[in-house]
Amino acid sequence: GQQLNQSPQSMFIQEGEDVSMNCTSSSIFNTWLWYKQDPGEGPVLLIALYKAGELTSNGRLTAQFGITRKDSFLNISASIPSDVGIYFCAGRSTGANSKLTFGKGITLSVRP
Amino acid sequence: DAGVTQSPTHLIKTRGQQVTLRCSPKSGHDTVSWYQQALGQGPQFIFQYYEEEERQRGNFPDRFSGHQFPNYSSELNVNALLLGDSALYLCASSGVGLREQYFGPGTRLTVT
Numbered sequence: 001g002q003q004l005n006q007s008p009q010s011m012f013i014q015e016g017e018d019v020s021m022n023c024t025s026s027s028i029f030n031t032w033l034w035y036k037q038d039p040g041e042g043p044v045l046l047i048a049l050y051k052a053g054e055l056t057s058n059g060r061l062t063a064q065f066g067i068t069r070k071d072s073f074l075n076i077s078a079s080i081p082s083d084v085g086i087y088f089c090a091g092r093s094t095g096a097n098s099k100l101t102f103g104k105g106i107t108l109s110v111r112p
Numbered sequence: 113d114a115g116v117t118q119s120p121t122h123l124i125k126t127r128g129q130q131v132t133l134r135c136s137p138k139s140g141h142d143t144v145s146w147y148q149q150a151l152g153q154g155p156q157f158i159f160q161y162y163e164e165e166e167r168q169r170g171n172f173p174d175r176f177s178g179h180q181f182p183n184y185s186s187e188l189n190v191n192a193l194l195l196g197d198s199a200l201y202l203c204a205s206s207g208v209g210l211r212e213q214y215f216g217p218g219t220r221l222t223v224t
Contacts, residue, residue: 004154033212042116042202042215043155050211064207088154099145099168100204102154 004089006103013079015112019076022073023089030070032065032093033100034075043088049075079110114139116205116216124222125193133188133219139203143167145213146178149200157159161186190221198223 003023013019031050035043035055047058049065049072054075056063062075069096072091086107113122118137118173125131138145147155159168161180164174180186189199200220 031211036217040217042204042217045214047213048212080126090154099157099160099170100147101157104152104154 004091004101005104006087006089008106009104010107012071012109012111015079015081015110017079018075018077019079019108020073020075021087021106021108022071023091024056024071025091026070027091027093028069028092029091029101030069032063033090033092034061034063034072035088035090035102036073037088037105038085046087059092065097075107079108081110084108084110114206116141116203116214118201118203118216118219120219121217122220122222124224126224127193127195129193130189130191131193131221133190133201133203133221134185135188135203135205135216137172137203137207138214139216141205141207141214142184143206144180144184145204145206146186146188147202147204147215147216151199155202158188184207195223197221 008036034046037043052069054065060077086105089103090104118136145160146158149155151213158172159169164180175191177189200218202218203216206213
């Protein structure tokens, strides 16, 4: 089945630093999404991308939909302690509202 | 405006038992998707309900079944529980004209 690859499993950065994480797939996706999950909570949608090459920002977050439609990246600028959490990429290959395929997630730690 | 709600928050069951989890979608949403998230993994799609019918299904055995009610709320039933069914079960809702899924906080199921 389809799989999304996220690596490394964990990232450790200093407060104020920028961090970039990417997600790759062996299959084409029509939509790429980035979610953040805090302990004991459900994933929260950060950014959605709908077109190859699209670059979208949400505050300090910027994400891009790869031209090949097989990858996406998320950049967090000027990190703060509340950025700590697990970041998941998700892709959708068919129509709106259809199932999402998730990566395994990257755990981000921010040192003050 | 309440978001997606799920009950119960936590549940402990014994191998072989049956369990029912509940989800109320966000106001205005009519589609409910269920995901299973094992520890350290990304969510895996179980199935999706729309207009009280199962519209899509992931790679899960028939022990996993569901239902959607006229008020759009949904139940996930798991029969003959196995130790491997221990996970966080997430419900996500979406609706006509809404491209994205919004997740609830999840139900933590432990099978002993």
